[in-house]
Amino acid sequence: MNQTVDAAVHEHVHRDDVGAKIGMWLFLFTELILFGGMFLVYAVYRFTYRDFFALASKELDVFIGLINTLVLLTSSLTMAMSITALRRGSKNLSLTFIFLTIFFALLFLVNKYFEWSAKFHHGLFPGSNELLTLPRGEIVYFGLYYVMTGLHALHVIIGLIILVFMFFYVKSGKVNQDYYIMLENSGLYWHLVDIIWIFLFPLFYLIH
Amino acid sequence: MTAINVHTGDNGSNGNHLDYLHSPKKYKGIFNWIFSTDHKKIGILYLISMLTFFAVGVVFGFLMRLELISPGKTIMEPQTYNQIFTLHGVIMIFLFIIPGLPAVFGNFFLPIMIGAKDVAFPRLNLLSWWLFVIGGFVALISLFLPGGPADTGWTFYIPYSVRTSTNVIPALIGAFILGFSSILTGLNFITTIHRLRAPGMSWFKMPLFAWSLYATGWVQILATPIVGITLLLVAIERWFGVGIFDPALGGDPIVYQHLFWIYSHPAVYIMILPAMGVISEIIPVYARRTIFGYKFIAYSSMAIALFGSLVWAHHMFTVGMSNTAMWLFSLLTFLVAIPSAIKVFNWVATLYKGSIVLEPAMLFALAFIFNFTIGGFTGLMQGALALNIHIHDTSFIVAHFHYVMFGGTGFGIFGALHHWFPKMFGRMYNKKVAKIAWVFLFIGFQLLYFPLFIAGYLGMPRRYYDYLPEFHIWHFISTVGSWILITGLIIMFTNLIIALRKGEKAVANPWGGVTLEWTIPSPPIHENFEKIPVVEKDPYDYTHYEELEEVKN
Amino acid sequence: MLSDASNFIKEVDGVFLFILGISLALLILITILMILFVIKFNRKRNPRPKNIKGNTTLEIIWTVIPTILVVGMFYYGWYGYKKMTAAPKDAFEINVNGKMWAWEFIYPNGKKTDTLVVPIQKPIKLNLKSLDVNHSLYIPAFRIKKDVIPNKDNSLWFIANEAGVYDIACAEYCGLRHSYMYSKLYAIHQNEFDKWYNSKTDTTLTKK
Amino acid sequence: MKHNENHIVGYGTYIFVWLTLVALTALTVTVANFDLGGFSIVIALGIASIKALLVMLIFMHLKFDDRVFRIFVFVAFLTLAIFIVLTFSDYSFIR
Known part of the structure; x- marks a missing residue:
């Protein structure tokens, strides 16, 4: 970091895009470690209850998981493209991409809703009598499944809300070709949500 | 850099700018404070709220010691005692020591010391204070709920924390919110240090307090989320009966302990690192010479942050870990002692050939070194596996961490308070009274905690409401010590509060410091600097004192 | 020392x-x-x-x-x-149950006591089991301690060198009467121990 | 630092990365059908790591940003890895 940059920063102390991005990344690390703690718990229990985990994971529908993976990957694509569009000056294209991202986020949540309600229908939910009859390893598996995908879904919802704000900010011109850091930071958040799912998918749906 | 005006009569202001306490107001009355994004005002807000919580924590500590003055019931029931030591721990750790230095003095002085107008994200800074207050109230609200506050100890160990009928969830959620407050502070400081250093202030021209906050910031960001998620999981477990840690549902209490300490051990370094930074600021000023081994102190801060994150399982040597984990964590624990030792040696060497004056802040700094050294050495004893087995979970540990946390960080906070008080409030306190308070604090502290080392080695377990008659004498001395200590606290704070209203006006540079905060008026103006300074010299360049005397001779 | x-x-x-x-x-x-x-x-x-x-x-x-x-x-x-x-293979094994807020010692012949009686000069191995929350078996005079944790098989061993009466404490916080979870250890000579071990009636030595 | 700020990634690159990601997803689902014992988790996590890396480098612009961001991300992931490895120094060797 050289002196000229610092001097420039001081002249516009209320507008430091690089600083904003550093702050966003640092925040993403806390999210990463937050999920990391749960991945650590997962790792320990998978180590302890290997066979039970493999057995319990058969209850999950790989197809739904796969669809949701593709939905999130595609939403990441549209998110990234919306920034490029904005920076190239095509505001309407950018808005379209943001809208698509919001659409995919909703699709993910709807999918998740059906998946969870199917589980609940089978009596597999925390504290249910059905669950308590299972071996301990499977109880823990479902405990982790609900908490980890639940917290991930919560992050999708937060991301969704942010994206709705971004849609209106871009529309009103508050976020524009020159000042796009807010959209970029929202994008960073959205991609992180995607990355978490990239790991959740094989760990819960694909283990055998 | 502007010339340093030592002991000039004025407060350094040229009269064109109002100080931050009287700067143009957007809101009226208290709202001018609680909605202010000025880093200095937020620092003061933190100071007030932190000291309020500290007072509550002290009262709980006092009651605990009173109960323990003799075996059997003295003033309270066992259940009350268990709840009080839990609250004492939660308050002192999450509401006093962790925010104590970074959030109060870091907020106030970091931007000034690196030559910036404010932190990188002023609004986030305000949010973090709000989270702090909200978290504090959530944690304490259980005092007024049926069932009473949690009785789990501040560690919330599984499975007791999912079995007890007391209000554990508020404490957990409170700690979770406080964790985020701490994270936001760390995030803000790291970005501030990366982006807002004044022109010419390279990394190695930064004051050491800034270095220690940088190291602390990384620990705050990379370790705090772990405890956040862990406590959240316990809360979810209590709410919904999800099987995660509870052994009855297949959980493993040990994995909880791992996760808890992955944060809570580094948290000790979140507490002590800024205090080390403060000591590195205080000693050069009152020894009137440059700090010895600047780079080694700066690097050792980073090394402590790094190694400190790798030693958590030394809190778990008796839980039955694998032998590999035992020797690995023991060895890593010993390694973290090295950078700490380097700091102590460099501080002592800074006194050599200085021109020392024992102002109150300096006394606190010297007491810090003494207490921290004892705390560090007794820490080594716990790193040694065979010995740890014996003294783990005894009052030896209680004494050890109070020597580090209170004798170290606590005295560091008091030192910082006396060092920067004139700059923050533009008033000077009575130095003689401050020194008397220091004597009470120092003697009371030793009397309060040293006997616990002995009792602990003799086999006095911790978190005991009642004890065997053979430990009576040590507990008795300790309780008497607590009275002396509290007397010292009362003298000290009375002195400072009186100074707020009646103290003489402070000059810009009462101690003869050379870091940037001493170049601006006391109290500082709204955006700190009329013109952002250009830094050329090293942070502790006292050569002009050498020259000054040469001219005289 | x-x-x-x-x-x-x-x-x-x-x-x-x-x-x-x-x-x-x-x-x-x-x-x-x-x-x-x-x-x-x-x-x-x-x-x-x-x-x-x-x-x-x-x-x-x-x-x-x-x-x-x-x-x-x-x-x-x-x-x-x-x-x-590493406990020696020929160690005399005693099962210990920790519960809120008392200790129970179960000898190989089925004898159950609330105080621990062991022969001196002989390796003793204690197998620790918790019936509820975490405890920790601590014998200060012997410098040994081990946590007693549900779902986990911990053990510790020692040789009592001198005959005498020693305190056994709980060192891991376990709730209301944690500080009263004391018991006694009686280290006695082998022949005395044999006599006590084979007697049917006397389960504790507290009367002695 | 400044000149990198102006780098705009083209749509083509994004679509190419997306296609790769989809292909990797297909691969990991296919591989999961075979019983590879202890290797299956290694492969699954390996593919997931490659996917995450692609997202970070291209979608999250790490490849084009200042070096300091890459160092930061490295430190964060290293920390998490250390937490996991050190915890497993207990679990892997326990009897």
């Missing part, structure tokens, strides 16, 4: 005295230097400071020496601990 009650006293107190010796020496050195410097380089006596920026040789010395010292401490501690881990 204080007694020869168990076979681990020598190691534990040995490490303690070793570290205590080094610590005291260094603490006294640091304190005396501080006081000396404060007096000698007082501002009245020494108004002109000398700005010494550092000394790499010194830094290396006070990095290397502590490193050697702490590695020595580590080794000493590890060496003592290793002895504690």
Whole structure:
């Protein structure tokens, strides 16, 4: 970091895009470690209850998981493209991409809703009598499944809300070709949500 | 850099700018404070709220010691005692020591010391204070709920924390919110240090307090989320009966302990690192010479942050870990002692050939070194596996961490308070009274905690409401010590509060410091600097004192 | 240091005295230097400071020496601990149940007691089990301690060298009556122990 | 630092990365059908790591940003890895 940059920063102390991005990344690390703690718990229990985990994971529908993976990957694509569009000056294209991202986020949540309600229908939910009859390893598996995908879904919802704000900010011109850091930071958040799912998918749906 | 005006009569202001306490107001009355994004005002807000919580924590500590003055019931029931030591721990750790230095003095002085107008994200800074207050109230609200506050100890160990009928969830959620407050502070400081250093202030021209906050910031960001998620999981477990840690549902209490300490051990370094930074600021000023081994102190801060994150399982040597984990964590624990030792040696060497004056802040700094050294050495004893087995979970540990946390960080906070008080409030306190308070604090502290080392080695377990008659004498001395200590606290704070209203006006540079905060008026103006300074010299360049005397001779 | 009650006293107190010796020496050195410097380089006596920026040789010395010292401490501690881990195969095994807030000792012949009675000069292995929350079996006079944790098989062993009565405490916080979870250990001669072990009626020695 | 700020990633690159990600997803689902014992988790996590890396480098612009961001991300992931490895120094060796 050289002196000229610092001097420039001081002249516009209320507008430091690089600083904003550093702050966003640092925040993403806390999210990463937050999920990391749960991945650590997962790792320990998978180590302890290997066979039970493999057995319990058969209850999950790989197809739904796969669809949701593709939905999130595609939403990441549209998110990234919306920034490029904005920076190239095509505001309407950018808005379209943001809208698509919001659409995919909703699709993910709807999918998740059906998946969870199917589980609940089978009596597999925390504290249910059905669950308590299972071996301990499977109880823990479902405990982790609900908490980890639940917290991930919560992050999708937060991301969704942010994206709705971004849609209106871009529309009103508050976020524009020159000042796009807010959209970029929202994008960073959205991609992180995607990355978490990239790991959740094989760990819960694909283990055998 | 502007010339340093030592002991000039004025407060350094040229009269064109109002100080931050009287700067143009957007809101009226208290709202001018609680909605202010000025880093200095937020620092003061933190100071007030932190000291309020500290007072509550002290009262709980006092009651605990009173109960323990003799075996059997003295003033309270066992259940009350268990709840009080839990609250004492939660308050002192999450509401006093962790925010104590970074959030109060870091907020106030970091931007000034690196030559910036404010932190990188002023609004986030305000949010973090709000989270702090909200978290504090959530944690304490259980005092007024049926069932009473949690009785789990501040560690919330599984499975007791999912079995007890007391209000554990508020404490957990409170700690979770406080964790985020701490994270936001760390995030803000790291970005501030990366982006807002004044022109010419390279990394190695930064004051050491800034270095220690940088190291602390990384620990705050990379370790705090772990405890956040862990406590959240316990809360979810209590709410919904999800099987995660509870052994009855297949959980493993040990994995909880791992996760808890992955944060809570580094948290000790979140507490002590800024205090080390403060000591590195205080000693050069009152020894009137440059700090010895600047780079080694700066690097050792980073090394402590790094190694400190790798030693958590030394809190778990008796839980039955694998032998590999035992020797690995023991060895890593010993390694973290090295950078700490380097700091102590460099501080002592800074006194050599200085021109020392024992102002109150300096006394606190010297007491810090003494207490921290004892705390560090007794820490080594716990790193040694065979010995740890014996003294783990005894009052030896209680004494050890109070020597580090209170004798170290606590005295560091008091030192910082006396060092920067004139700059923050533009008033000077009575130095003689401050020194008397220091004597009470120092003697009371030793009397309060040293006997616990002995009792602990003799086999006095911790978190005991009642004890065997053979430990009576040590507990008795300790309780008497607590009275002396509290007397010292009362003298000290009375002195400072009186100074707020009646103290003489402070000059810009009462101690003869050379870091940037001493170049601006006391109290500082709204955006700190009329013109952002250009830094050329090293942070502790006292050569002009050498020259000054040469001219005289 | 204080007694020869168990076979681990020598190691534990040995490490303690070793570290205590080094610590005291260094603490006294640091304190005396501080006081000396404060007096000698007082501002009245020494108004002109000398700005010494550092000394790499010194830094290396006070990095290397502590490193050697702490590695020595580590080794000493590890060496003592290793002895504690491996119970001899011929050890006399007693099952211990920890529960809120009492200890229960179950002998191989089915005898159940609330105080621990062991023969001296013979390796004893305690298999620890928790019936509710975490406890920790602590015999201060023997310098041994091990947590008693639900779902986890912990054990510890010792040899009582001298006949006598010792305290057993709970060292891990376990709720309301944690501080009353005391029991006694009676270390008695083998022939006395055999007599007690084979008697049907007398389950404790408290009357003795 | 400044000149990298102006780098705009083209749509083509994004679509190419997306296609790769989809292909990797297909691969990991296919591989999961075979019983590879202890290797299956290694492969699954390996593919997931490659996917995450692609997202970070291209979608999250790490490849084009200042070096300091890559160092940061490295430190964060290293920390998490250390937490996991050190915890497993307990679990992997326990009897």
